[in-house]
Amino acid sequence: MAEPVLAVDNLAxxxxxxxxxxxxxxxxxxxxxxxxxxxxxxxxxxxxxxxxFSIMGLIDPPGRIVSGSIRLKGEELVGRTEAxxxxxxxxxxxMIFQDPMMTLNPVLRIDTxxxxxxxxxxxxxxxxxxxxxxxxxxxxxxxSPEERLSAYPHQFSGGxxxxxxxxxALIHRPALIIADEPTTALxxxxxxxxxxxxxxxxxxSGTALVWITHDLAVVAGLAxxxxxxxxxxxxxQGLVDDVLxxxxxxxxxxxxxxxxxxxxxxxxxxxxxxxxxxxGRLPPGCAFEPRCSRAVETCRAGAPPLAQGxxxxxxxxxxxxxxxxxx
Amino acid sequence: xxxxxxxxxxxxxxxVVAMVVLVFFGTYVIGDPVWMMVPGDATQEQVEEVRRxxxxxxxxxxxxxxxxGDVLRGEFGRSYVHxxxxxxxxxxxxxxxxELALAALILAIVIGIPLGLFAGLKPDHxxxxxxxxxxxxxxxxxxxxxxxxLIMLFSVMLGWLPATGRGPVISILGIETSLFSLEGxxxxxxxxxxxxxxxxxxxxxxxxxxxxxxSLQDYVKFARAKGLxxxxxxxxxxxxxxxxxxxxxxxxxxxSLVAFSVVTETIFAWPGMGKLLLEAIQxxxxxxxxxxxxxxxxxxxxxxxxVDILYSALDPRVRLTGSQS
Numbered sequence: 001m002a003e004p005v006l007a008v009d010n011l012a013x014x015x016x017x018x019x020x021x022x023x024x025x026x027x028x029x030x031x032x033x034x035x036x037x038x039x040x041x042x043x044x045x046x047x048x049x050x051x052x053f054s055i056m057g058l059i060d061p062p063g064r065i066v067s068g069s070i071r072l073k074g075e076e077l078v079g080r081t082e083a084x085x086x087x088x089x090x091x092x093x094x095m096i097f098q099d100p101m102m103t104l105n106p107v108l109r110i111d112t113x114x115x116x117x118x119x120x121x122x123x124x125x126x127x128x129x130x131x132x133x134x135x136x137x138x139x140x141x142x143x144s145p146e147e148r149l150s151a152y153p154h155q156f157s158g159g160x161x162x163x164x165x166x167x168x169a170l171i172h173r174p175a176l177i178i179a180d181e182p183t184t185a186l187x188x189x190x191x192x193x194x195x196x197x198x199x200x201x202x203x204x205s206g207t208a209l210v211w212i213t214h215d216l217a218v219v220a221g222l223a224x225x226x227x228x229x230x231x232x233x234x235x236x237q238g239l240v241d242d243v244l245x246x247x248x249x250x251x252x253x254x255x256x257x258x259x260x261x262x263x264x265x266x267x268x269x270x271x272x273x274x275x276x277x278x279x280g281r282l283p284p285g286c287a288f289e290p291r292c293s294r295a296v297e298t299c300r301a302g303a304p305p306l307a308q309g310x311x312x313x314x315x316x317x318x319x320x321x322x323x324x325x326x327x
Numbered sequence: 328x329x330x331x332x333x334x335x336x337x338x339x340x341x342x343v344v345a346m347v348v349l350v351f352f353g354t355y356v357i358g359d360p361v362w363m364m365v366p367g368d369a370t371q372e373q374v375e376e377v378r379r380x381x382x383x384x385x386x387x388x389x390x391x392x393x394x395x396g397d398v399l400r401g402e403f404g405r406s407y408v409h410x411x412x413x414x415x416x417x418x419x420x421x422x423x424x425x426e427l428a429l430a431a432l433i434l435a436i437v438i439g440i441p442l443g444l445f446a447g448l449k450p451d452h453x454x455x456x457x458x459x460x461x462x463x464x465x466x467x468x469x470x471x472x473x474x475x476x477l478i479m480l481f482s483v484m485l486g487w488l489p490a491t492g493r494g495p496v497i498s499i500l501g502i503e504t505s506l507f508s509l510e511g512x513x514x515x516x517x518x519x520x521x522x523x524x525x526x527x528x529x530x531x532x533x534x535x536x537x538x539x540x541x542s543l544q545d546y547v548k549f550a551r552a553k554g555l556x557x558x559x560x561x562x563x564x565x566x567x568x569x570x571x572x573x574x575x576x577x578x579x580x581x582x583s584l585v586a587f588s589v590v591t592e593t594i595f596a597w598p599g600m601g602k603l604l605l606e607a608i609q610x611x612x613x614x615x616x617x618x619x620x621x622x623x624x625x626x627x628x629x630x631x632x633x634v635d636i637l638y639s640a641l642d643p644r645v646r647l648t649g650s651q652s
Contacts, residue, residue, distance in 0.1 A: 056552055090554030097552075102545035107567045107642055116563075117553045152643040168553060 003074065004031035005175045005208045006055070011068035011078075013047075013054045022279045024050040024063070026232040032176065037202070037209040039223030039240065041216060041255070045276050047232040048212045052178045055210070056095050057085035073175060091121045094169035098181040100161035104153040110137075110164060111149040117168050136167040141197060159190035163197070170201060176208045183218065195222055216259050220244055225312065228252045231277055231287035233303075238313035248313075248320040250294045286316070294319045335635065339628040346624045347617075351394055354613045355387065381407075394617075403621065404614035408607070413614035417600055417622055423493055424592070424599030426504055428584040430519035432577065435526035440573070442527075443534025444561065448542060450535075458531060465528030474521040474594040481517060489514050491596035518595040522588055526580055533576060537569030544568075571642050578634030582627040 013025040025047045032038050042048045053059050055070055057077060070077040072093060077085070097103040104113060114133035118124060137145035140163040153161055162182055169177050183191040199222060202209050211222060219226050219240060227237035228251065236249040247253040257270030274291040283289055285300040292299070296319050304316045361378050378384050382393060397404055403413040446455040482490035494511035496504060505511030541547060542565060550560045589601035600619060607615035639645045
């Protein structure tokens with residue numbers, strides 16, 4: 001395997017609130033190869049967005065990266081000063097957010113917002129910056145980009161705004177884009193268009209993607225590899241087909257079972273009982289144990305170690321789902 | 328845009344008409360101005376004579392129609408006390424008041440916005456807590472008391488600034504102003520600060536809450552993710568968003584700065600309209616009171632219109648249209 005674009009090792013990001021320490025991300029490790037798409041899947045509150053923001057260096061107090069390392073193209077990002085991080089952000093590392101209605105500044109024109117992104121990292125003329133913005137808009141499929149450039153965000157539809165945000169993220173051809181549920185707020189038809197567009201653009205420019213989502217269908221269609229997060233930890237990861245076809249962790253198994261498309265018509269959907277535990281008060285053993293149908297006595301004793309399989313397959317479970325049940 | 332302006336002008340017209348009616352009958356019921364004009368030992372004939380000259384012997388509706396006719400011609404009559412045109416007297420004093428109000432507005436902006444931004448972006452910093460505590464004082468201390476304290480501190484004890492009056496004036500484009508000389512500013516500073524104190528507190532609080540709200544927005548996070556400098560994020564992304572409520576409130580407050588500069592003008596013996604109004608009320612000088620109120624109403628209406636237009640320049644989502652569509 002080539003040297004990874006991104007190597008996250010044992011990352012822990014905690015929030016020090018009045019009610020105690022919230023361990024939003026606790027010992028997360030994964031790598032992303034150049035041009036690869038990693039799907040980061042989990043429920044709300046599983047720590048997937050916090051992982052994304054940690055990589056960007058956008059964790060604000062009371063949150064803090066307490067340990068671990070994040071290496072972008074071999075260079076350590078944890079412990080950098082704000083100014084050093086700023087030089088990376090937007091240039092080799094970009095991010096797309098969930099709600100396109102909120103990510104563009106409502107009182108600034110599109111050209112202002114695109115050209116400032118160019119100027120943030122390159123000293124070029126106004127004209128050159130504008131040309132870059134036009135190109136970027138055309139690239140993401142916005143018709144008559146030159147005219148649209150002088151419009152305000154409210155004159156665009158949600159899908160168009162997300163395209164603008166993607167154009168801004170791609171403007172410096174970053175090595176990695178972190179996409180935090182960028183299609184969740186969009187119509188289903190627009191969703192699939194944007195997915196196809198992003199896939200094509202990343203393939204063209206060799207940009208790797210970390211696609212944060214709770215939608216397994218999106219991951220199945222888009223990602224090369226998938227990492228499933230639960231309560232601040234990655235409980236299972238591997239090639240997307242391996243994991244989805246033969247889940248080993250009971251949580252992954254439950255997630256897949258609750259997707260309507262997989263179920264027999266007329267039969268009840270499988271569901272995971274209970275809800276995500278509070279990150280301030282995690283059980284001492286496996287965090288999923290209270291909800292797990294396969295829990296055994298030893299699950300309560302301590303956090304299960306990471307079991308390694310072939311081709312990067314890894315899972316944290318001492319009583320994994322047997323093959324005949326998973327199918 | 329044009330339809331909008333026309334609609335607003337029509338609204339303004341009705342406001343002005345309503346004010347004319349209110350002010351006329353308001354001053355009519357206060358008392359008989361004749362007694363203020365004649366000497367104490369005047370005979371009954373002399374009183375009647377004065378009453379006829381000013382038309383006070385007519386029934387109230389005739390007086391009102393006469394008054395309305397004068398107003399339509401832009402004439403509010405002669406001041407009973409000064410004997411010269413009321414509107415002329417007011418316009419004569421207006422530059423001094425506008426100058427004071429403008430200086431107060433500038434102080435409110437240059438002091439209020441930076442302090443408010445600091446308090447909003449670093450809410451837990453001890454300096455921020457200090458700013459907020461002082462702004463509560465600014466809200467609650469009475470203007471006349473603060474004015475006297477300012478005079479005591481800066482004029483009496485330290486002797487840095489003059490306590491009363493207006494500095495030398497220079498005529499620029501036909502308007503007399505003291506804004507262009509150091510001596511003028513030395514006279515202007517204390518009354519302007521006194522008048523501005525409440526507005527500074529207001530701007531601090533508006534800016535702070537705006538900045539706190541804006542800094543949590545996704546567009547700020549996205550701007551950071553683009554690698555923009557904090558200066559650009561605060562100076563452009565945040566500031567332009569929070570300027571919308573600040574401009575609105577300050578625009579409206581400018582009218583009240585002009586209208587309620589009365590207290591400050593009295594304490595600092597500032598020769599403006601407010602001082603003129605106070606004297607006019609004491610002497611029941613009806614033309615002067617009416618003229619003053621009309622000028623202030625027109626000022627408010629104009630300012631509101633300007634604020635609405637500015638608003639659309641700041642917020643592209645606001646479109647000024649004549650209809651609701």
